[in-house]
Amino acid sequence: MVFGFFKRKKVEEEEVEIEPVSFLGPVNGNEVNLQTHARLVEAGLIRSKDLITDALSRRADTIRIEPKGPQAVVTILIDGMPFPAGKLAKPEALAITQMLKLLAGLDVKQRKAPQSGGIKAEYDSKPYLLSVSSVPVPDGERLLVRVADQKIKLESATDIGMGDELRIKLRDLCGGTGVVLACGPTGSGTTTTLFALVRNVDAYIFNIFTLGDLGGRKLNHVTAFDANAEDDLATTFARAMRKEANVLLCDPIKGADTAKAIFSKAEDVLLLSEMSAKDVPSALLQLIAWVGNPQAIASGLTAIVTQKLIRLLCPDCRQTYRPKAEFLKKIGLPEDLPALYRKPTIATQDLNAETCKKCGGVGYFGRSAMFEVLEMSPGMKELVNGELDAASIRAQMKRDKMTTLQHDGLRLVAEGKTSLEELQRIFKAPG
Numbered sequence: 001m002v003f004g005f006f007k008r009k010k011v012e013e014e015e016v017e018i019e020p021v022s023f024l025g026p027v028n029g030n031e032v033n034l035q036t037h038a039r040l041v042e043a044g045l046i047r048s049k050d051l052i053t054d055a056l057s058r059r060a061d062t063i064r065i066e067p068k069g070p071q072a073v074v075t076i077l078i079d080g081m082p083f084p085a086g087k088l089a090k091p092e093a094l095a096i097t098q099m100l101k102l103l104a105g106l107d108v109k110q111r112k113a114p115q116s117g118g119i120k121a122e123y124d125s126k127p128y129l130l131s132v133s134s135v136p137v138p139d140g141e142r143l144l145v146r147v148a149d150q151k152i153k154l155e156s157a158t159d160i161g162m163g164d165e166l167r168i169k170l171r172d173l174c175g176g177t178g179v180v181l182a183c184g185p186t187g188s189g190t191t192t193t194l195f196a197l198v199r200n201v202d203a204y205i206f207n208i209f210t211l212g213d214l215g216g217r218k219l220n221h222v223t224a225f226d227a228n229a230e231d232d233l234a235t236t237f238a239r240a241m242r243k244e245a246n247v248l249l250c251d252p253i254k255g256a257d258t259a260k261a262i263f264s265k266a267e268d269v270l271l272l273s274e275m276s277a278k279d280v281p282s283a284l285l286q287l288i289a290w291v292g293n294p295q296a297i298a299s300g301l302t303a304i305v306t307q308k309l310i311r312l313l314c315p316d317c318r319q320t321y322r323p324k325a326e327f328l329k330k331i332g333l334p335e336d337l338p339a340l341y342r343k344p345t346i347a348t349q350d351l352n353a354e355t356c357k358k359c360g361g362v363g364y365f366g367r368s369a370m371f372e373v374l375e376m377s378p379g380m381k382e383l384v385n386g387e388l389d390a391a392s393i394r395a396q397m398k399r400d401k402m403t404t405l406q407h408d409g410l411r412l413v414a415e416g417k418t419s420l421e422e423l424q425r426i427f428k429a430p431g
């Protein structure tokens with residue numbers, strides 16, 4: 001099922017043909033019968049195509065249609081930041097919502113219960129996956145479309161924005177035995193970080209086995225270990241180690257049982273896993289509570305890594321400026337830094353200038369991760385064996401000059417990849 005037609009759009013006084021998005025069928029494999037929904041197709045197909053094409057051309061990662069009284073408000077998220085994308089009359093919003101549900105293989109008659117599905121699509125010769133979910137709200141149904149560009153690969157530590165210094169440090173930390181964990185709130189990219197850590201291990205020196213479900217991700221040089229369904233985790237670890245495993249990638253730690261099993265093998269092998277936690281100190285405190293033995297954490301834990309996303313300045317329109325040396329010193333940047341960058345400010349913008357073609361005037365283009373790493377330094381071990389809380393963990397990380405999100409963010413500012421304004425926004429934002 002391919003819908004292809006052309007839409008004319010005026011660009012720079014010259015008419016060029018922009019091919020709109022093509023919908024290639026629902027992800028769930030349901031057959032979409034457009035004939036039986038001819039009226040809906042007539043009312044909704046072109047409108048849906050226009051809306052999705054416009055959002056994809058602006059690099060939206062999420063499209064939200066929210067009914068409010070006689071209208072519906074459309075919002076798009078670009079690199080996670082909301083931007084208004086117009087208002088629709090209620091019948092128009094209804095036609096688009098129902099059409100996108102139909103294309104995603106969902107039940108268009110059902111409007112009182114949440115549904116979710118996906119549409120395979122193509123735009124600008126690139127494959128996309130549009131995840132569609134509908135939720136009933138008092139004024140109708142709210143529709144959310146999440147966009148995944150199937151071509152963008154975020155695999156290696158470098159792909160996800162890790163600096164070389166930290167990447168090499170983590171490679172060294174993953175060169176012995178112990179437990180290395182990725183943590184973060186749900187949806188913050190923890191699994192992506194964990195897989196980047198696995199890819200960062202020297203696969204020519206170490207035998208890497210995975211015991212977990214890779215969720216469709218590919219890992220070269222990693223052997224899937226065939227665990228017996230009747231074995232508990234400790235038995236599975238022992239069997240893998242008889243096969244000379246040096247590194248074991250484990251399923252996420254979700255409770256005391258898995259935490260205890262993983263830490264019981266920390267002296268023999270390197271164990272990599274992930275857990276959900278709001279930040280690094282919370283993850284450490286949770287591990288101590290689960291394992292119930294601070295000594296086992298002090299001796300078994302190697303590092304906990306977390307990440308946060310930050311928008312990158314658009315390379316085509318970023319502006320350079322020279323801050324005062326005292327200011328640089330105050331915020332912890334080298335005083336001799338020649339320049340910093342920021343998005344064009346309204347005061348300096350030439351009002352007659354054209355909108356930047358690359359970012360559409362947003363000033364930012366794409367995102368990178370910033371990282372924080374808690375290491376089990378001698379000072380941290382001592383702390384873990386005594387009374388500790390989030391504040392004392394943070395203080396110890398500072399004393400030992402560990403990489404924090406703020407420091408790693410400043411590295412991106414110093415490299416001209418992001419702005420101080422964006423860094424401030426990230427640390428002010430809730431969560």
Ligand SMILES: [Zn+2]
Nearest residue numbers: 314317356359
């Ligand atoms: Zn730009």
